[in-house]
Amino acid sequence: MSELRKDPIINRWVIVASERAKRPLTFPAAREKKSGGFCPLCPGNEEKTPEPIYTDWEPASSDESMRWRLRVVMNKFPALERDGVLAHQTGGFYEIMDGVGAHEVVVETPRHDESIADFDDEQALSLIHAYRERILALRRDPRFQYVLIFKNHGFEAGASLEHPHSQIIALPIVPKRVHEEMMGAEAYYAKHRQCVYCEMIQHEIDEGRRIVLENSDFIAMAPFAARFPYETWILPKRHETHFEDLDGERRVKLAVILRDVLSRMKNILNDPPYNFMLHTSPCHESDAPCRYHWHLEITPKLTRVAGFEWGTGFFINPMPPEIAAELLRGEHPDSMPAEPVVLREEK
């Protein structure tokens, strides 16, 4: 029998239905992996992207020229544009605003075929640094209410370019999803005088079954009401509202646990397409009244979101998170890299 599980923060139900993974599929699922042609993000093609906003250089070597390790550039095809005044039109039946914001691309490495899963500690830290620096810079603009950092890896997860990159979008409004989580955390606090995320972390450490990885400062866990197979959240153990408040030592810990989780996914799930999204507090939210707890959500894209999800806002997940965590810990007999565990639906 399947189970209905409720997310403790935003009251979103998930149907955990492991029998669903066995259903037949008459569509042939072709997963194209090969990239085609010219890459505008590769070294040598820097003039194809707008001027860099931020560059992390390789440590000086015997080489003549400086080499970049990571660069942040403006998106050439931005969803929102930097210039403009925030004009809010509320006249008439509908509400509309000019698309003012920022849309940046983080080129994570000069190497086209590498991914975060393959990074060394230095490279992983360089990425976390870049995210933090860009948030600190963008939040100075009073027009921006929120800075979203996210990554689309692989075609099925929405990437248009194969070269490893993540994206930064600064928004003039607080996202619906973040607002829901803040309201959920606020309601929990009003009732229990505790941060719901801190309580959840403690509960998960006590129970242990859904933990993927852990270090002194961070936990990587499969959430109880996971929407997607192998969904994994990384949370700071210490209560913290804003990602950008992370100190230097803990940035290293985050870089390492993020790389390690992605590396396990790559090895055990055969380099799956995935998204990750940083959920942090709005720019102008002070720490004091906000009960929010920043975290990173990683969602492999092995199932397809369809009519049920769009019609309900609920999800059907054929993979119990306890088994997903066991597999990602490497404790399950099926988790040998030689025999990648992929849902039958996607084969």
Added chain:
Amino acid sequence: MSELRKDPIINRWVIVASERAKRPLTFPAAREKKSGGFCPLCPGNEEKTPEPIYTDWEPASSDESMRWRLRVVMNKFPALERDGVLAHQTGGFYEIMDGVGAHEVVVETPRHDESIADFDDEQALSLIHAYRERILALRRDPRFQYVLIFKNHGFEAGASLEHPHSQIIALPIVPKRVHEEMMGAEAYYAKHRQCVYCEMIQHEIDEGRRIVLENSDFIAMAPFAARFPYETWILPKRHETHFEDLDGERRVKLAVILRDVLSRMKNILNDPPYNFMLHTSPCHESDAPCRYHWHLEITPKLTRVAGFEWGTGFFINPMPPEIAAELLRGEHPDSMPAEPVVLREEK
């Protein structure tokens, strides 16, 4: 410059960014269409599906045997199961319920290669009848709070089987999305003493730009804050809370407008993958206090939902709904069937 548009019902913002459609794509997008092998939903294989719950027979002919035109069967791999008592466990930190519900498959036609877009009026009406009959039957079960009807057409839209079918899921809880829409409609009513959907329909008829099709009882329109390219909603012009209250004459009108919209999408967009979802009031919601207005949402799947959407609950739509409506009306110079308009990203 792109625009931020707010859905008038649930305060969901959408970025309408037509420049985004021009961005390059280094992934080759292979759209596999061919089906493979045995189909459990084709005539002759009836024993491969569970016993039918509902069958619509072809009118009697000179033929010996009766032929079905449409059948509804239990899903062989159900997300929720019919048997069981609703056990709600609230002890501990998390909330959990047994997966009690119903999951049915509507086999829309005996013909494997046909689709609703090709139906004649009789077949289209047969489908609407089946949806209504199943809702009327399922709402009698006091364990079910909501009946969702939806369709996944094409692999990219989540279909596992190619044979034309839709799905019915009865849930022991009211979906988050429906709850949000009801709350939005309630809040609008409290302020304006009007149904927000009725007001929207009037506004759209006055303006005209986003109308796709119209008859005496229904309007098909591109919503102002469309999440997806060519997203189209079909709404009854008369205020009505529950889909199943539709009388016979208006069921014919709905069948015809649904078939016509899907037929235009098939011709103009080259048989795109799509989802549709019926949004109607919960089973045990009486008409009186509920300000909700049932409708059908059709969402072609031409873009990929990615990190931005998951992280925010907002959407980026590269196709302004005014242009989408113009194309679907057949008034735009590009809307010739010989030159299908498909977003460059998906080519």
